[in-house]
Amino acid sequence: MEVLKRGLMLLMVFIVLQRGEGQLSENFYRNTCPNLEFIVRQEVSIKFSQTFVTIPATLRLFFHDCFVEGCDASVMISSPNGDAEKDSADNLSLAGDGFDTVIKAKQAVERQCPGIVSCADILALAARDVVVLAGGPSWEVELGRRDGLRSQASSVAGNLPEPGFNLAQLNTIFARNNLTQFDMISLSGAHTVGFSHCNRFANRLYSFSSSSPVDPTLDSNYAQQLMQACPRNVDPSIAINMDPETPRSFDNVYYQNLVSGKGLFTSDQVLFSDQASQPTVNDFARNPGNFNGAFITAMRKLGRVGVKTGNEGQIRIDCTREVNEKFVKDLSVMGRDLGESSTSTTTQMLTLCNLRTSSLYDCLWRIVKIGSWRSWLDSLSGVNGLRICELRSSSVSMAAAVPVIMTLCS
Numbered sequence: 001m002e003v004l005k006r007g008l009m010l011l012m013v014f015i016v017l018q019r020g021e022g023q024l025s026e027n028f029y030r031n032t033c034p035n036l037e038f039i040v041r042q043e044v045s046i047k048f049s050q051t052f053v054t055i056p057a058t059l060r061l062f063f064h065d066c067f068v069e070g071c072d073a074s075v076m077i078s079s080p081n082g083d084a085e086k087d088s089a090d091n092l093s094l095a096g097d098g099f100d101t102v103i104k105a106k107q108a109v110e111r112q113c114p115g116i117v118s119c120a121d122i123l124a125l126a127a128r129d130v131v132v133l134a135g136g137p138s139w140e141v142e143l144g145r146r147d148g149l150r151s152q153a154s155s156v157a158g159n160l161p162e163p164g165f166n167l168a169q170l171n172t173i174f175a176r177n178n179l180t181q182f183d184m185i186s187l188s189g190a191h192t193v194g195f196s197h198c199n200r201f202a203n204r205l206y207s208f209s210s211s212s213p214v215d216p217t218l219d220s221n222y223a224q225q226l227m228q229a230c231p232r233n234v235d236p237s238i239a240i241n242m243d244p245e246t247p248r249s250f251d252n253v254y255y256q257n258l259v260s261g262k263g264l265f266t267s268d269q270v271l272f273s274d275q276a277s278q279p280t281v282n283d284f285a286r287n288p289g290n291f292n293g294a295f296i297t298a299m300r301k302l303g304r305v306g307v308k309t310g311n312e313g314q315i316r317i318d319c320t321r322e323v324n325e326k327f328v329k330d331l332s333v334m335g336r337d338l339g340e341s342s343t344s345t346t347t348q349m350l351t352l353c354n355l356r357t358s359s360l361y362d363c364l365w366r367i368v369k370i371g372s373w374r375s376w377l378d379s380l381s382g383v384n385g386l387r388i389c390e391l392r393s394s395s396v397s398m399a400a401a402v403p404v405i406m407t408l409c410s
């Protein structure tokens with residue numbers, strides 16, 4: 001009996017471990033980076049104090065990331081060839097401030113927890129934090145995403161909803177991401193903050209149909225207002241508030257706007273004009289608590305779309321570029337070897353590469369680009385009588401990029 005019991009317990013432990021493996025959890029970094037949420041929130045607040053755009057830009061960045069290749073920060077990758085996700089035609093409105101928020105937060109996190117936290121998780125946390133900063137609800141963010149290795153402009157087309165979509169088209173594209181019509185209506189509430197360029201809705205003002213150039217579902221005063229802000233041939237960089245009533249607060253006024261014909265996009269207004277979605281809009285317009293609850297549920301579901309976990313993907317150091325895993329592996333092996341054999345009897349020390357500070361990551365990156373670190377180091381060793389006297393890494397982890405201190409001595 002006793003044996004059987006112990007066997008069962010072992011089995012249960014095994015199952016728990018197995019399930020824990022590839023899954024997101026709220027306390028994923030509890031031991032490895034306990035201050036994570038505090039650090040991210042602080043950086044997001046600093047960025048917000050510089051510009052309000054931080055809020056909509058970060059929120060939308062999260063959405064676009066998740067709908068293209070899953071929530072894996074692939075949207076953050078910069079390609080020297082200009083063919084990454086962020087270079088696609090739909091990028092115009094991905095305001096730089098969203099990228100900047102995540103980059104700054106990641107740098108702050110790297111200083112305390114180098115090589116531990118994915119950019120995808122930082123983006124998910126930042127998206128929650130900006131909603132809170134705008135007066136919206138708060139929630140626990142599931143963590144444990146890994147950063148993706150694929151980012152292509154060509155994978156964006158067809159994966160993001162368009163402002164001209166009707167209810168069926170919206171439902172189809174959200175369903176592909178495991179999100180229901182109810183989730184879709186809830187998430188659309190994100191349009192309670194932020195801006196849109198005129199060309200995204202100009203057809204509703206000037207060329208809706210042959211019988212009616214103005215979309216008849218638009219409130220006529222609002223239509224007038226929009227025409228004033230967005231005359232024909234307006235400067236394409238002009239953007240207007242999407243929520244004309246309370247553009248800077250995250251609230252349910254978005255739904256009240258839809259009820260009164262003040263939805264900016266066809267894809268917004270259709271949520272009220274289609275009978276299938278109207279009851280939910282009416283409910284959210286009347287009950288902010290219902291909207292908040294549904295938004296939280298939907299954001300957590302959005303955060304699970306296509307995630308990479310466990311050994312998939314990687315943890316980037318710089319959110320805008322992949323870590324060259326082979327290089328990091330070589331370097332940490334080398335750091336171990338050298339760390340043992342060389343205690344410094346240095347006269348002049350030059351710390352070349354230290355991942356604890358972001359700018360020095362560039363130093364590592366340069367080595368990666370050159371290709372062979374070994375020949376690069378060899379060539380350096382000859383210069384000015386310098387030699388590598390110390391190469392130290394604080395961890396022997398192969399998978400994660402670890403802080404590496406390389407010291408040259410004369």
Ligand code: HEM
Nearest residue numbers: 056057059060063093161162163187190194195196197267
């Ligand atoms: C339902 C389908 C959706 C469509 C068709 C759509 C479309 C758009 C379009 C066309 C813009 C304006 C882009 C521009 O011209 O600058 C925009 C902005 C925005 N969208 Fe959506 N969106 C949708 C869902 C979402 C979701 C699910 C979220 C987040 C949870 C979101 C968050 C935002 C935010 C915050 C902005 C403002 C961006 C800024 O000010 O920088 N959208 N959206």
Ligand SMILES: *[C@@H]1O[C@H](CO)[C@@H](O)[C@H](O)[C@H]1NC(C)=O
Nearest residue numbers: 086087088089090091092094
């Ligand atoms: C957006 O993508 C176009 C190419 O589709 C590119 O020319 C432009 O520089 C990109 N804009 C931004 C802000 O990245």
Ligand SMILES: *[C@@H]1O[C@H](CO)[C@@H](O)[C@H](O)[C@H]1NC(C)=O
Nearest residue numbers: 070176177178304305306307
């Ligand atoms: C949708 O959910 C199923 C079942 O949980 C999962 O296998 C699939 O990967 C999910 N799709 C996306 C895009 O997340």
